[in-house]
Amino acid sequence: MMSPWLADGLIPLAKILAVILYPMLMVIVMIWLERRVVAWIQGRVGPNRVGYQGILQPFADAVKLFFKEDIVQRRADRFLFNISPVLVMFSTLLAFCFLPLGESFRIGDYTLNLWVARSPVGLLLVLGLSSISVFGVIFGGWASNSKYPLLGALRSVVQVLSYEIPVGLTVLTVVFLARSMDLVRIVERQQESGVWYGFLLPVSFLVFWISAIAETNRAPFDLPEAESELVAGYHTEYSGMKFAFFYMAEYAHMVLASSLVVILFFGGWLPPFPGLKAFAFLGAIPGFIWYLVKIMFFLYLYVWIRATFPRYRFDSLIRLVWKWLIPLSLVNFLVVVGLRYLL
Amino acid sequence: MTFAIFLLFALMAVFSAVMVITRTNAMHSVLYLAFTVLSVAGVFFTLQAEYLGAVQILVYGGGIVVLYIFVIIIVNLDEVVAERRKLVPKIFIFAWPSLLALQVGTVVFLNRPAARPGPEGGLEFRALAEMLFTSYALPFEIAAVLLLAVLIGAVFVARRRLSRGPD
Amino acid sequence: MVPIDAVFALGIALFVLGLFGVLFRKNLVVMLMSLELVLNGLNVILAGLGFHLRSPRGSIFAIFVILMAVAEAAVGFALILSYFRQKKTYDIDKLNELKG
Amino acid sequence: MNSPSPAPPFLLAKADAFITWAQKNSLWPFGSGLACCAIEMIATAAARYDISRFGMELFRASPRQADLFIVAGTVTNKMAPVVRRLWEQMADPKWVVAMGNCAVSGGPFPTYAVLQGVDKVIPVDVYISGCPPTPQGLLHGLITLQKKIARGRPTQEILNPDAR
Numbered sequence: 190m191m192s193p194w195l196a197d198g199l200i201p202l203a204k205i206l207a208v209i210l211y212p213m214l215m216v217i218v219m220i221w222l223e224r225r226v227v228a229w230i231q232g233r234v235g236p237n238r239v240g241y242q243g244i245l246q247p248f249a250d251a252v253k254l255f256f257k258e259d260i261v262q263r264r265a266d267r268f269l270f271n272i273s274p275v276l277v278m279f280s281t282l283l284a285f286c287f288l289p290l291g292e293s294f295r296i297g298d299y300t301l302n303l304w305v306a307r308s309p310v311g312l313l314l315v316l317g318l319s320s321i322s323v324f325g326v327i328f329g330g331w332a333s334n335s336k337y338p339l340l341g342a343l344r345s346v347v348q349v350l351s352y353e354i355p356v357g358l359t360v361l362t363v364v365f366l367a368r369s370m371d372l373v374r375i376v377e378r379q380q381e382s383g384v385w386y387g388f389l390l391p392v393s394f395l396v397f398w399i400s401a402i403a404e405t406n407r408a409p410f411d412l413p414e415a416e417s418e419l420v421a422g423y424h425t426e427y428s429g430m431k432f433a434f435f436y437m438a439e440y441a442h443m444v445l446a447s448s449l450v451v452i453l454f455f456g457g458w459l460p461p462f463p464g465l466k467a468f469a470f471l472g473a474i475p476g477f478i479w480y481l482v483k484i485m486f487f488l489y490l491y492v493w494i495r496a497t498f499p500r501y502r503f504d505s506l507i508r509l510v511w512k513w514l515i516p517l518s519l520v521n522f523l524v525v526v527g528l529r530y531l532l
Numbered sequence: 533m534t535f536a537i538f539l540l541f542a543l544m545a546v547f548s549a550v551m552v553i554t555r556t557n558a559m560h561s562v563l564y565l566a567f568t569v570l571s572v573a574g575v576f577f578t579l580q581a582e583y584l585g586a587v588q589i590l591v592y593g594g595g596i597v598v599l600y601i602f603v604i605i606i607v608n609l610d611e612v613v614a615e616r617r618k619l620v621p622k623i624f625i626f627a628w629p630s631l632l633a634l635q636v637g638t639v640v641f642l643n644r645p646a647a648r649p650g651p652e653g654g655l656e657f658r659a660l661a662e663m664l665f666t667s668y669a670l671p672f673e674i675a676a677v678l679l680l681a682v683l684i685g686a687v688f689v690a691r692r693r694l695s696r697g698p699d
Numbered sequence: 700m701v702p703i704d705a706v707f708a709l710g711i712a713l714f715v716l717g718l719f720g721v722l723f724r725k726n727l728v729v730m731l732m733s734l735e736l737v738l739n740g741l742n743v744i745l746a747g748l749g750f751h752l753r754s755p756r757g758s759i760f761a762i763f764v765i766l767m768a769v770a771e772a773a774v775g776f777a778l779i780l781s782y783f784r785q786k787k788t789y790d791i792d793k794l795n796e797l798k799g
Numbered sequence: 800m801n802s803p804s805p806a807p808p809f810l811l812a813k814a815d816a817f818i819t820w821a822q823k824n825s826l827w828p829f830g831s832g833l834a835c836c837a838i839e840m841i842a843t844a845a846a847r848y849d850i851s852r853f854g855m856e857l858f859r860a861s862p863r864q865a866d867l868f869i870v871a872g873t874v875t876n877k878m879a880p881v882v883r884r885l886w887e888q889m890a891d892p893k894w895v896v897a898m899g900n901c902a903v904s905g906g907p908f909p910t911y912a913v914l915q916g917v918d919k920v921i922p923v924d925v926y927i928s929g930c931p932p933t934p935q936g937l938l939h940g941l942i943t944l945q946k947k948i949a950r951g952r953p954t955q956e957i958l959n960p961d962a963r
Contacts, residue, residue, distance in 0.1 A: 224851065224856070228849070228851050228856070231846060233845075233846050233849040233851055234849050235849075235851050235852070236853075236856075238824060238852055238853055238854065239820075239824045248821070249820065249824040249825040249854060250854070251821075252817070252820075253822050253824075253866070256818050256821070256892075256953060257866075257890050257891070257892070258890040259890070260888075266557070268560065269559060269563060272563070308582050309582055309583075310582050310583050310657065313583075313586035313589075313590060314585075314589065317586055317590035317593060317594055318589060320590070320593070320594035321566075321589065321593050321594065323598055324563075324566055324593075324597070324598075324601075327598070327601050328559070328563060331559060331601075331605060332559075339605070343605070346598060346601075346602070350594075350595075350598065353594065370657075416830075420860045421859065421860050421861035421864065424861075425861045426861075427863060427864070428864055429890055432864050534700060534701060535700065535702070535705070538705065539705070542708075542709040545713060546712050549712070549713055549716040549736050550716060552716075552729075552732055552733065553717075553719055553720030553724065553733055558726060558728050558729055561732055565732050568713075568739065569735075569739065572739045575706075575709065576743075579701060579706065579746045579747055580750055581746040581757065581761070583758060584758045584761050584762065588742075588765065592739075592768070596768065599772055600728065600732060600772075603728060603776050603779060603780070604728055606780065607779065607780070607783045659755045660755035660758050663756070663759060664755075664759050664762070668759055671763060675763060675767075678766070678767075679766065679769065679770060682770040682773050683773070685774060686773040686774055686776070686777040687777075689774070689777035689780075689781055690777035690780045690781055
């Protein structure tokens with residue numbers, strides 16, 4: 190029997206702390222991973238001076254940025270300039286509250302859920318909250334009162350809003366198969382049907398993944414931060430900790446996108462081959478370890494893509510989404526609905 | 533507990549609504565409008581209208597408010613529009629909405645419905661979807677046609693008139 | 700459990716604040732924003748009634764209101780843009796061609 | 800930082816060591832190639848010499864986010880105000896490395912068009928000679944700069960910023 194204050198007070202508090210720390214931890218791992226993997230792909234070594242194989246490099250960067258001067262230009266709009274990094278970070282962390290980390294398990298007679306909040310419309314909420322971070326980007330770009338940040342912010346917003354459409358349309362197919370927008374339920378449905386939706390809906394997965402790369406402003410779609418044209422994009426005028434907030438939020442957004450891909454298309458915390466008896470022994474490994482392994486794979490894919498592809502031109506970026514991805518996802522949706530009723 | 537959260541969101545909504553209509557900088561107004569929209573979404577959650585809250589965040593937060601920001605950036609002017617009209621007597625400006633509020637308030641408060649216990653699952657997402665696509669299928673379709681008309685109309689009204697040639 | 704009176708109070712407060720904004724401000728964009736406040740107040744009341752009567756109709760009505768708000772914003776911005784192209788201002792008081 | 804100040808109290812010394820550890824290990828350079836030395840700077844970032852081992856591969860395009868100004872190449876009189884301005888746009892704490900003979904002293908161009916050493920417009924922490932310096936030379940200069948940073952007392956600058 191657990192005391193009620195532990196169940197109702199302490200555990201939610203611990204969960205809230207965890208939902209702040211977990212993305213930060215993933216961000217740190219991701220920054221290190223990216224620098225090492227890109228170096229490896231380019232035949233270099235990568236950061237290896239601080240800590241074991243340079244694992245403390247992101248800590249050094251963070252501490253350095255924390256003790257750096259915080260510049261606010263004279264002509265900047267102080268209020269908006271200061272609030273936009275917070276907005277970006279806040280919306281991304283808020284979206285993490287609705288991501289389940291694994292199935293709930295029982296300790297004694299208490300059921301520990303590995304999520305902070307569960308909602309029947311969790312999928313919509315995560316998509317909505319992650320699109321809220323657009324505010325921070327555009328307010329930051331506008332408040333800097335400088336041309337490159339403004340151009341970068343406008344580019345970013347156009348890009349994110351355009352790529353939101355194929356994301357919504359492909360997510361619909363998953364919702365259609367799972368008959369639920371509850372993220373936990375979607376994973377459970379994949380367990381029931383015995384197959385990850387990524388194998389049932391390969392087109393949806395591809396379109397979603399391309400759009401996820403574009404929504405997180407990553408290479409090859411990192412036009413808002415293209416340093417050859419826009420200096421550093423919307424955060425050109427930011428220094429010190431505020432810049433670190435933008436930087437961390439971008440990586441947290443990548444973690445969020447990877448988690449969504451894993452939950453929607455690759456069975457969340459389910460072990461591989463959930464339907465086959467022969468592979469049932471894989472279930473001995475706890476669910477959230479599978480989950481983390483899958484997320485790490487997609488984060489690695491992010492880095493791999495970044496190190497492989499050259500940057501798009503902006504008009505081809507917009508052409509890609511409006512002329513290819515949106516029609517493709519519409520047709521995909523119709524085909525999925527049709528097949529579901531025909532078969 | 534729910535009521536405390538409701539009060540928190542309600543206070544945030546009212547505070548940022550006041551800020552929306554009092555800021556002289558339109559960009560600040562938009563920021564506070566975003567805060568209002570998000571707090572109203574929170575209010576919807578406390579009222580168990582989760583789908584509505586999600587739609588509010590997605591459509592209002594991700595769509596409409598961003599449109600506002602875009603328009604302000606596109607028509608960005610250094611000119612600060614002089615506020616407060618002089619032609620209408622101030623007393624009238626204050627009195628009319630206050631009277632209206634009083635009237636609406638009395639009507640609403642006097643005729644407020646008795647709480648109906650009803651079926652417990654009455655607010656489920658599934659019930660909403662079923663009602664939306666059966667009883668309200670026709671309004672739904674009409675709304676879709678309206679959006680299509682708006683799309684075409686907005687593009688038509690806002691297009692650059694190229695026939696006049698370059699300026 | 701949220702009492703219905705509190706929901707009404709919030710809805711009316713947002714409605715009246717929006718109304719004040721429409722009446723007070725001369726900036727066209729801010730006026731449209733105040734209109735959004737009005738619609739939000741309405742939605743709060745609708746959602747509260749739906750919650751109170753345990754019926755999904757409140758949410759459905761509010762969704763239609765949001766759809767209408769999207770339509771209103773799109774057309775409003777189109778009008779503001781074409782107005783701005785002609786007048787180079789968004790002051791509502793300059794919109795007086797039809798005045799005798 | 801020229802005259803050795805009295806040893807700071809224990810806690811501050813630890814804090815100093817911690818902050819300088821972070822600062823010296825994450826020097827983000829400003830992408831500032833001015834002339835031929837830039838080629839060597841780029842070579843330093845490339846596979847054979849790999850500046851990223853020290854955590855310095857994040858060449859920032861925006862001066863606000865950079866810590867290290869590698870003045871790589873000839874600073875002409877026309878470019879000097881720009882160099883000064885970019886240095887002023889960088890956020891404190893910041894360091895400058897004058898790379899190559901031109902940036903150190905004007906090098907082979909003792910003419911009216913060339914600034915005779917970049918230290919005439921901005922304070923330089925480390926001078927690297929060579930025309931151009933080899934990547935090994937640049938890396939040696941950067942390691943020297945790391946040693947200099949490790950001697951710094953950032954807490955003193957935070958606690959009484961007027962004393963700088």
